[in-house]
Amino acid sequence: MEWNKPLPQPTPLSQPYWDGLRQxxxxxxxxxxxxxxxxxPRAHCPSCGSHKLAWHDVSGEGTLYTWTAARVPTLPEFGDEMPQLLAVVELDEGPRMNTTLVGVQPEGLQTGLRVRPVFDERPGSVTLLRYTSADSTHPSVIEAGQRPEAGPVANEPAAPARRIDVKDLAGLQGLVSEAFSGWSSEVEVTQELIDRFAELSGDDYWIHTDPVKARAQSPFGTTIAHGALVQVLASRMRIPMDWEIVGYTNMVNYxxxxxxxxxxxxxxxxxxxxSRVKAVQQVKSGVQLTLEIHTHIVGHDRPSVINDLVVLYM
Structure with a gap:
C-alpha cells in the first residue's frame, strides 16, 4: 500500500524511541x-532536572485517558481514515502519549479502557505506534500492504428481500422513500486505479495523475479521482436493499x-x-424507476457523487 501521509522526523534525541518501534x-x-x-523524549528530567536519563523497554500497555472521533480530516491525505479515532493513552508507567486507535468502534470506547500497542509498519521508513483495546483480536503488527482492521460489527443475518412484480405499479411506488438504505461495501480509490481510468478515458490532467505537482499546487494537497470514475465505481459496491423487482424481460440503464x-x-x-428510490412511473416501454445514489468518502458527511440513476424495466 502506497503511503501518502506525513511522517515524523526523528531527531538525535528521539531516535532511540523510533528505533525501538522499528524493533x-x-x-x-x-x-x-x-x-x-x-x-x-528530552535532554533532562522534567521532575528533578537531572541529565541522568536512560532508555528502558516497557510493555506499552495502559489505559485510554481520553479520545475523540474526528470526522473532518486535518489534511486531505487523512480522508481515507475517517472517522479517525484520536486518543491520549496513559501508560502504566505514568506518561501520556497522543496516538490513534485501530480495531475498535467509537461506540465501544470509554475512558479507563485497557489498551495495548499496535506497531504500524506500513510507512516503511518509520514505524508508528497505534493502540487497540486489550481484548481486541486486532494483530499487534500492521505490516506494509495491510490496512488496520475495523472493530467488531454485529453480523446479523439479512432479512429476505421483498419480491415485487414489475406489473405491480402500486407495490413499486410503495418503495419511494425519503430514507436511504444502509451503506454498501467499500472500494479503495488508489492512484493506480485513477491512472488506469485516465489512460482509458484520455483525461490525464495533472490534478489526477501527477502526485508531486498536485501536492505542490493543487488546493486538495494530493491527486483526486475523476468524478466519472467515482460515479461508475458504484457498480462495484453492494448496496443493501430489502426489495427485488421480478417479472421483467429486460432492465437497462436509461x-x-x-x-x-x-x-x-x-x-x-x-x-x-x-441509495433510495426517488420515483417510480409507468412509461410506454415499461416501468421507470429513479434510484438516487449518494457516494461518500468513508466517514464524510458530504457526498462526492449524487446520481439520480434512471432504470427502465421492460
Missing amino acids: RRVRLQRCGDCEHWIFF GSDRLRFPAPVTSGSRIHAR
Whole structure:
C-alpha cells in the first residue's frame, strides 16, 4: 500500500524511541536520580532536572485517558481514515502519549479502557505506534500492504428481500422513500486505479495523475479521482436493499436525471454508497424507476457523487 501521509522526523534525541518501534518495542526514558518516567523524549528530567536519563523497554500497555472521533480530516491525505479515532493513552508507567486507535468502534470506547500497542509498519521508513483495546483480536503488527482492521460489527443475518412484480405499479411506488438504505461495501480509490481510468478515458490532467505537482499546487494537497470514475465505481459496491423487482424481460440503464460531484475524492480514499428510490412511473416501454445514489468518502458527511440513476424495466 502506497503511503501518502506525513511522517515524523526523528531527531538525535528521539531516535532511540523510533528505533525501538522499528524493533516492535516501546521504549521510554527514565531518570536515574528520581526514577521518573519520561515521554516525550528530552535532554533532562522534567521532575528533578537531572541529565541522568536512560532508555528502558516497557510493555506499552495502559489505559485510554481520553479520545475523540474526528470526522473532518486535518489534511486531505487523512480522508481515507475517517472517522479517525484520536486518543491520549496513559501508560502504566505514568506518561501520556497522543496516538490513534485501530480495531475498535467509537461506540465501544470509554475512558479507563485497557489498551495495548499496535506497531504500524506500513510507512516503511518509520514505524508508528497505534493502540487497540486489550481484548481486541486486532494483530499487534500492521505490516506494509495491510490496512488496520475495523472493530467488531454485529453480523446479523439479512432479512429476505421483498419480491415485487414489475406489473405491480402500486407495490413499486410503495418503495419511494425519503430514507436511504444502509451503506454498501467499500472500494479503495488508489492512484493506480485513477491512472488506469485516465489512460482509458484520455483525461490525464495533472490534478489526477501527477502526485508531486498536485501536492505542490493543487488546493486538495494530493491527486483526486475523476468524478466519472467515482460515479461508475458504484457498480462495484453492494448496496443493501430489502426489495427485488421480478417479472421483467429486460432492465437497462436509461441515464441520469441529475448528476453532481459536490466533493472531491482524494487518492487513497475509501468510498461507499447508499441509495433510495426517488420515483417510480409507468412509461410506454415499461416501468421507470429513479434510484438516487449518494457516494461518500468513508466517514464524510458530504457526498462526492449524487446520481439520480434512471432504470427502465421492460
